[in-house]
Ligand SMILES: Nc1ncnc2c1ncn2[C@@H]1O[C@H](COP(=O)(O)OP(=O)(O)OP(=O)(O)O)[C@@H](O)[C@H]1O
Ligand SMILES: Nc1ncnc2c1ncn2[C@@H]1O[C@H](COP(=O)(O)OP(=O)(O)OP(=O)(O)O)[C@@H](O)[C@H]1O
């Protein structure tokens with residue numbers, strides 16, 4: 231039974247892409263068939279896995295907006311998906327064209343469930359789908375929440391990170407009520423935690439108080455290897471498996487999907 | 493002669509708000525009358541200066557979309573502006589309502605120059621206007637580029653930071669060609685620089701090669717005091733004047749506006 235997880239937080243630079251890539255890679259290395267879906271026009275999940283955007287025929291933008299092309303093929307999702315450097319991990323790539331999708335979709339019928347429709351065929355082919363989103367709560371992120379079964383919220387251990395949480399929860403509730411009844415919050419992951427600073431500990435305490443029982447025990451430390459890995463087109467577990475960043479994401483993978491292994 | 497600067501980069505978490513607040517505070521402490529304009533629905537510039545969003549009557553959203561209210565007052569900008577904890581620094585605050593502005597404006601006439609119109613009266617009252625933007629290249633950021641005389645681009649010294657630059661420059665060129673002919677790129681500032689890592693040095697070299705002669709010599713180091721200051725509602729120069737973060741922003745202020753002092 232395929233499950234789809236969306237990695238969401240409208241605050242910028244909190245580790246959404248880093249979490250999406252490294253959880254997806256963890257699942258692939260554990261033998262699962264994983265699809266990583268890049269729904270951010272910046273395309274960081276695409277480039278972070280070394281996929282050259284210039285060489286792509288089709289991408290996420292076409293899946294969401296090019297109805298003419300989709301009529302000419304019986305497997306649009308299959309036409310767009312590309313392999314990555316990690317065995318068992320495939321990718322729906324994004325290019326900058328995706329920046330135009332919000333405008334193109336604004337007047338479309340069922341504009342909030344376009345992504346859900348295009349990912350439907352993937353449900354039978356992959357064990358796990360992970361969706362990386364942009365720092366926004368616009369239409370593309372709404373589409374991601376509509377297409378997902380569960381949401382993982384990365385929260386950076388810094389002051390501004392707490393600011394947007396109530397808005398994010400309000401939008402999730404709206405999607406649960408109006409578009410996707412079974413969407414659940416899988417959990418919150420603390421990222422870029424620097425134990426040497428009081429700020430990180432104070433914010434972490436506030437987050438735990440805000441989400442009792444929903445904060446993953448695996449905390450992702452600030453670790454330069456995590457920032458270096460994408461420049462090599464690799465998830466951190468392939469770039470430097472012994473680093474604290476790789477070990478933290480491995481432990482997060484086991485905590486989030488642990489029973490899936492059973 | 494008032495000048496308006498927009499702080500822009502669609503990559504999330506690169507230090508836009510931190511740069512906007514601390515440059516604005518630097519100018520105010522040097523005796524200038526400064527207006528900080530928050531055009532990000534997250535409202536981090538608003539909360540980072542300790543302004544309580546719940547207590548505001550009017551905010552940026554009203555200025556951009558509430559034409560009825562604007563007919564009832566002869567100084568909408570003056571009605572919205574609030575003082576901050578820093579003498580000489582005023583703020584146009586943002587609340588989460590602003591998230592609805594892109595949709596409300598999408599069909600409006602002259603939708604790209606709404607902000608330019610509402611800030612026009614500020615040109616006589618302040619020496620300097622600084623605009624903080626969201627991690628996006630949508631309509632609100634286009635409005636900010638249309639309203640500004642110059643753009644400052646913060647770039648985090650990390651791999652993904654280079655990814656979006658060509659797109660950002662393309663959008664700036666579009667705005668220069670179609671909406672705001674005299675918009676110029678004031679410069680690029682390197683942020684969160686950690687001299688101990690190769691990654692930061694490599695990215696910094698690439699940025700300098702990408703923008704010859706336009707990268708400010710003042711580099712902002714990673715410094716926890718910069719991340720702590722907003723939780724006290726203060727710019728770093730008021731929170732911990734002797735910190736490396738405060739000194740770096742003071743030196744950046746002098747480099748960007750130096751001749752303005754003359
Ligand atoms: N735990 C960590 N330690 C050190 N660096 C990290 C860590 N997690 C992420 N980074 C780096 O911090 C930057 C921001 O992370 P990332 O791009 O994953 O965040 P994001 O939320 O996806 O950003 P955006 O909002 O722009 O989509 C990147 O350069 C990334 O490599
Ligand atoms: N030089 C620095 N050293 C350490 N921390 C910093 C530095 N600059 C910014 N920060 C912290 O990093 C986080 C991101 O910075 P900031 O919010 O200013 O970026 P932004 O580009 O405005 O983000 P967004 O894209 O969400 O608007 C904040 O928690 C901020 O306090």
Ligand SMILES: [Mg+2]
Nearest residue numbers: 246247270274
């Ligand atoms: Mg990202």
Ligand SMILES: [Mg+2]
Nearest residue numbers: 508509532536
């Ligand atoms: Mg900001």
